[in-house]
Amino acid sequence: MEFTPFKGMEFEANGIAYDFYNEYGRKTGFSIRKEYVNKCKKIGVVTSRRFVCAKEGVRGKDKRDQNVKQPRAETRCGCEARLVIVLNQDSKKYVVNEFIAEHNHYLHLPSTIHMMPSQWKMTTNHAIEIDLAYESGLRLKQSYKLLSKHVGGYENLGFTNTNRDARPLGVFLGLNHHRETVVFGGALLYDEMIESFVWLFEIFLEPMSEKKSITIFTYQDAAMLAAIKVVMMPKTYHALCSWHMWQNVEKHLGHLLKNESQFNDDLACVYEYDGEDEFLTA
Structure with a gap:
């Protein structure tokens, strides 16, 4: 199915429209959020809704700014990318009324899309496994690595380990x-x-x-x-750096490192040869 929205596109429910736009954001490289919603006062049905890029708008002036010693970083830059849906009273479906695809900022790379706020998620099963791993004596980093192997990589988990301030x-x-x-x-x-x-x-x-x-x-x-x-x-x-070199060696050649001779050869390649020709020959 084509994942790019277009004007006139129809959805059975506004929640489906959100999921579709969020998936489009994941594949494109931007996080989304809900901006506004209009509802019919009589029956409470959503009549229109706007989804925007997470960097839409600018932060409003806070009178407390002068008292804040360490203000949060500004994350919005006035991006106008958006998707607006309107309820069609005849078909009872939500129709794309407006779609703006252009962004005024860098987009996420495929390796970092799992860090976008709208992509964060943790299943109940993952939460239970983390608790069990902790009770078994595994550190948080170890349990995170274990879960990533179950799903084929960190980018497929939908959550990440962070420090107390939840920042890299x-x-x-x-x-x-x-x-x-x-x-x-x-x-x-x-x-x-x-x-x-x-x-x-x-x-x-x-x-x-x-x-x-x-x-x-x-x-x-x-x-x-x-x-x-x-x-x-x-x-x-x-x-x-050499530490990450060895991480790659263990990942791709771990089955060979059990051989002491092979291990010493790999060690020599990293630390003993200074010239390019000498290194390539080794």
Whole structure:
């Protein structure tokens, strides 16, 4: 079935229209929310409803702003993407009266769509399994990983593990000349979209006197990679850290690591060869 809405499209119920638009948002890369609803006062039936992009509108002025020490990040940017449905009195179906597809902001990448608010969901079965795993001594991260394997990946779970503030934590770490860890800074992000990483890198560069890193090691998240190209490149070399290399080795070659000789060969590839030709030969 074509998943792109169009003017004149019909739905049996307004809830079905919401689910359809939410699925369209999932495949396109944006979160949706319900903006307004009109109902018939006599019988209470919904006569029209508007669904919008989660970044629609702008935050209203709050008189308490001057007393808020750490205000929440602004997430709306006046996006006009929307879907409006109206009840047809004859057919008793909901008809798309208006559809605007264009957005004025970055869209989510496929790897981050499960983090969009309108896609968050946790089934009763998942909640029960997490409780049982906790009672069995498994840490939250371990139970989350176990559930992801059941459904074929984190992106299929519909929920994620977060800190107490329910925000992704980003930390800038480095090594000094004694190979000791140095913490340069950290931030709680609203989400893990490209614009959030762009903001993070730009803010980080301010106290660094705009001196861009020569090399940056990450787990090569697609959104982060795009942000690095916008803010850091072409001066910064983006690479995968050794810890994540080993995570990939265990994931794809775990069955071979039981062989001690194979394990030592893999270890040597990561740590012993400096030249490209020497590495490729190994």
